[in-house]
Amino acid sequence: MSKKEIIRIRDVMKTNFNIVDGMSTVADALKTMLHVETKALIVKKRHEDDELGMVMLSDIAGKVLAVDKAPDRVNIYEIMIKPMIQVDPNMDIRYCARLFARFNISRAPVVENGEVVGVVSYTDMVVKGLCKIAG
Numbered sequence: 001m002s003k004k005e006i007i008r009i010r011d012v013m014k015t016n017f018n019i020v021d022g023m024s025t026v027a028d029a030l031k032t033m034l035h036v037e038t039k040a041l042i043v044k045k046r047h048e049d050d051e052l053g054m055v056m057l058s059d060i061a062g063k064v065l066a067v068d069k070a071p072d073r074v075n076i077y078e079i080m081i082k083p084m085i086q087v088d089p090n091m092d093i094r095y096c097a098r099l100f101a102r103f104n105i106s107r108a109p110v111v112e113n114g115e116v117v118g119v120v121s122y123t124d125m126v127v128k129g130l131c132k133i134a135g
Helices: 026-036 057-065 093-103 122-134
Strands: 040-043 053-056 107-112 115-121
Touching: 026 040, 026 057, 040 115, 053 057, 053 107, 093 107, 093 122, 115 122
Parallel strands: none
Antiparallel strands: 040 053, 107 115
């Protein structure tokens, strides 16, 4: 019986991500998202005892666009998700996929030693992870 190869989050995560301040406007966040070509931004902690947040395009669509609010008059802290489920870079992608399914999320920050080192999504796990297995 052959041993199954373990693909870890660090093997598939995106390391190109941006961190924004919760006081930034949605308009500023959209400019950042376009610049880094991402669907989500990490919202930095305000102080040591705070938690990370995340804002996704879907948050902007549902909480700004759909309700006809002006993006330059809405701050990120008003629409972000906080606290975020975080994953460890050494986690097996199969367990991460189960975690995402259980909590109905599509992406999460990857945190190592208290620092964000990447962002992982279903797309990363499926496309990069399964393609790696398939060869």
